[in-house]
Amino acid sequence: MRMETDQLIRTLAADNTRARPVGFVLALALLAAAPVSLLMFFTELGVRPDVMTAMRNPFFDLKFAVTLALATSAILVSLHLSRPEASMRGWGWLFMIPAGLLVAGISSEMMMPQRLPMMTRLVGQNSRVCMSAIPAMSLPLLAAALIALRHGAPTRPALAGAIAGLLSAGIAATFYASHCTDDSPLFVVTWYTIATALVTAVGALAGSRVLRF
Amino acid sequence: MREREDEWTGLMRSAISGDGAAYHRLLKAIAPVLRAGARRGLARAGQPVDQSEDIVQDILLAVHLKRHTWDANAPFAPWLFAIARNKLIDALRRRGRRVFVNIDDFAETLPGEAAAETVSASEVAARLESLPARQRAVLQSIAVDSASIRDTAAKYSMSEGAVRVALHRALASLTARLREQ
Numbered sequence: 001m002r003m004e005t006d007q008l009i010r011t012l013a014a015d016n017t018r019a020r021p022v023g024f025v026l027a028l029a030l031l032a033a034a035p036v037s038l039l040m041f042f043t044e045l046g047v048r049p050d051v052m053t054a055m056r057n058p059f060f061d062l063k064f065a066v067t068l069a070l071a072t073s074a075i076l077v078s079l080h081l082s083r084p085e086a087s088m089r090g091w092g093w094l095f096m097i098p099a100g101l102l103v104a105g106i107s108s109e110m111m112m113p114q115r116l117p118m119m120t121r122l123v124g125q126n127s128r129v130c131m132s133a134i135p136a137m138s139l140p141l142l143a144a145a146l147i148a149l150r151h152g153a154p155t156r157p158a159l160a161g162a163i164a165g166l167l168s169a170g171i172a173a174t175f176y177a178s179h180c181t182d183d184s185p186l187f188v189v190t191w192y193t194i195a196t197a198l199v200t201a202v203g204a205l206a207g208s209r210v211l212r213f
Numbered sequence: 214m215r216e217r218e219d220e221w222t223g224l225m226r227s228a229i230s231g232d233g234a235a236y237h238r239l240l241k242a243i244a245p246v247l248r249a250g251a252r253r254g255l256a257r258a259g260q261p262v263d264q265s266e267d268i269v270q271d272i273l274l275a276v277h278l279k280r281h282t283w284d285a286n287a288p289f290a291p292w293l294f295a296i297a298r299n300k301l302i303d304a305l306r307r308r309g310r311r312v313f314v315n316i317d318d319f320a321e322t323l324p325g326e327a328a329a330e331t332v333s334a335s336e337v338a339a340r341l342e343s344l345p346a347r348q349r350a351v352l353q354s355i356a357v358d359s360a361s362i363r364d365t366a367a368k369y370s371m372s373e374g375a376v377r378v379a380l381h382r383a384l385a386s387l388t389a390r391l392r393e394q
Contacts, residue, residue: 003270003337003338003341003352003356003357005244005266005269005270005273006241007356007357007359008270008273008274008337008356009237009240009241009244009273010237010355010356010359011352011355011356011380011384012236012240012273012274012277012384013233013234013236013237013240014233014355014361014362014380015277015377015380015381015384016231016233016377017377017378017381018281019278019280019281020281021281022281022282082282083282083283083284083292084279084282084292084295084296084299085287085291085292085294085295152279152282153275153279153282153296153299155295155296155298155299212303213275213278213279213299213388
């Protein structure tokens with residue numbers, strides 16, 4: 001059986017199946033995966049018991065601003081990169097928002113009197129949980145994001161996979177932040193970043209394989 | 214050239230809003246341009262240019278299956294050439310070539326160059342053989358025997374909807390099989 005190009009063209013024109021936009025598919029995929037991550041969260045970690053008091057601490061709230069800004073920026077960039085002609089130009093600055101929030105948090109903490117020395121705040125009590133819980137809760141979200149992005153046409157699959165990693169780490173870190181009692185921005189900038197970098201690397205590696213089209 | 218690309222954008226807009234004839238015209242208009250670009254890319258990589266038709270068919274399949282990623286407010290040509298380059302790079306890589314694709318391989322094509330001979334694609338033909346029987350039968354009926362969707366449905370006692378689904382799956386798995394290689 002052979003198929004001439006003219007025959008293929010006629011056949012393509014006959015196939016009027018409509019595909020859903022990538023953003024819609026990504027939203028569905030993340031909504032399907034989030035319960036899995038939340039189940040992991042509630043069975044293994046749970047919200048910290050003093051959460052009502054903690055909410056009055058601006059550094060507790062800042063963690064959510066940072067992780068949600070990261071997740072939102074990564075969602076926007078990954079949708080942009082799902083178009084074949086897209087480049088990062090003009091989009092990278094979005095990631096300056098979570099980074100800038102963290103820097104602002106660190107400098108304002110520096111200006112306040114502190115009970116604990118800097119290194120103690122940085123090392124914290126939960127670094128090992130942080131570094132395992134964020135990547136673990138990210139995995140279902142990362143898988144869902146990659147499946148959804150396969151629906152797009154990213155011409156830079158490793159980069160698109162890395163952004164999917166940032167996206168899933170951002171959401172997982174948002175869950176984790178409500179469990180963790182370390183609120184110092186120094187802790188966040190160290191351990192959340194290491195955990196996020198890990199997930200981003202996994203995303204890049206997976207993306208370079210599964211996001212080719 | 215500018216005019217040609219504006220015309221493509223217009224045709225693609227009509228195609229997206231359901232105009233099958235405009236879509237057919239668009240695909241017919243871009244095929245020779247893609248062919249010339251594929252030939253130029255193969256020649257640059259020291260490959261025989263008679264393999265260009267496989268690349269053309271792969272680009273057309275990708276254009277079709279990824280058309281929802283085109284933003285109707287953006288010009289069509291940059292989107293098309295990004296997909297074309299991606300497929301050309303892919304094809305050269307599978308031939309074990311160190312890839313060196315000139316970004317203008319497709320965009321530079323002059324209309325006069327575009328009349329290169331059509332040679333049958335052999336890779337795509339080989340992939341056709343490995344499709345599930347039902348998908349292959351539907352694709353054979355519509356693509357090769359030029360039957361309509363309605364006639365194909367009658368021939369295999371399927372509903373027209375089922376034929377459409379099988380056709381779409383067949384086209385999608387032609388591309389998936391390429392990826393697995």
